[in-house]
Amino acid sequence: MGSKRRIAKDILPIILKNRMPEQFYVEPFCGGCNMIELVEGNRIANDYNEYVAEMWNALVNRNWQPPTEITEEQYNDIKANKEQYSKELVGFTGIAVTFGSTWFGTYARNKRGTNYAMEGRSNLMKQVERLQGTIFTSSSYCDIALPKNSIIYCDPPYEGVAGYKDKFNHIAFWQWCREKAKEGHCVFISEYNAPNDFECIWQSELKTNMNAKYETKPVEKLFKFSPTNVQ
Numbered sequence: 001m002g003s004k005r006r007i008a009k010d011i012l013p014i015i016l017k018n019r020m021p022e023q024f025y026v027e028p029f030c031g032g033c034n035m036i037e038l039v040e041g042n043r044i045a046n047d048y049n050e051y052v053a054e055m056w057n058a059l060v061n062r063n064w065q066p067p068t069e070i071t072e073e074q075y076n077d078i079k080a081n082k083e084q085y086s087k088e089l090v091g092f093t094g095i096a097v098t099f100g101s102t103w104f105g106t107y108a109r110n111k112r113g114t115n116y117a118m119e120g121r122s123n124l125m126k127q128v129e130r131l132q133g134t135i136f137t138s139s140s141y142c143d144i145a146l147p148k149n150s151i152i153y154c155d156p157p158y159e160g161v162a163g164y165k166d167k168f169n170h171i172a173f174w175q176w177c178r179e180k181a182k183e184g185h186c187v188f189i190s191e192y193n194a195p196n197d198f199e200c201i202w203q204s205e206l207k208t209n210m211n212a213k214y215e216t217k218p219v220e221k222l223f224k225f226s227p228t229n230v231q
């Protein structure tokens with residue numbers, strides 16, 4: 001859920017269009033790092049989920065090798081006793097060995113006996129190469145130390161879609177975006193809807209298996225703060 005890989009080729013050229021050399025690209029909600037891995041140069045990847053952030057840090061900066069197998073028994077023990085395991089292992093287990101990339105959803109298994117840990121591991125190892133040089137942090141989006149005039153791409157938990165670790169205050173989030181834009185950052189947001197003072201600068205109908213849950217097909221949109229839109 002939530003991976004931006006399929007739309008990256010459409011929205012990244014828009015987001016990076018006026019990027020200056022050395023200008024930082026910041027993702028406060030990096031999750032699976034599917035977008036930021038395609039960006040070059042100065043980058044900060046942040047996620048509130050300290051286990052996921054530490055997994056990335058360990059993979060990219062400490063050459064950590066994830067396990068090649070995680071049994072259902074191990075999965076349940078890691079899920080129930082997170083403090084007894086390294087953060088990177090908890091992060092890996094919570095996102096790579098569960099169905100639909102939901103944080104500690106259902107243990108991934110099928111009749112063919114696919115080794116999901118092995119698959120997850122090899123997918124992550126492919127990303128590691130592309131993420132060299134990225135700074136990884138873990139805090140709430142509003143506490144990130146932002147370099148001046150950054151490009152900020154936000155892919156927050158979507159409003160009205162369940163499945164995240166903690167409750168998310170959408171009103172406070174939009175307010176933070178306004179403030180950051182006024183401070184001189186370029187702020188882009190992926191969401192289905194936004195307040196009136198945010199302009200939709202790109203949209204496309206989503207073709208995902210999540211569609212079954214919705215009465216109408218969700219339209220993936222990219223917004224930018226545009227104070228002139230306020231009536």
Ligand SMILES: C[S@@+](CC[C@H](N)C(=O)[O-])C[C@H]1O[C@@H](n2cnc3c(N)ncnc32)[C@H](O)[C@@H]1O
Pocket residue numbers: 001002003004005028029030031032033034035046047048049052139140141142155156157158164165168
């Ligand atoms: C939609 S996912 C990001 C998906 C990612 N861009 C990708 O393509 O794989 C949203 C992420 O926001 C994180 N998150 C939730 N609340 C947060 C907060 N207050 N601050 C920072 N990250 C948060 C979640 O842990 C989750 O990884």
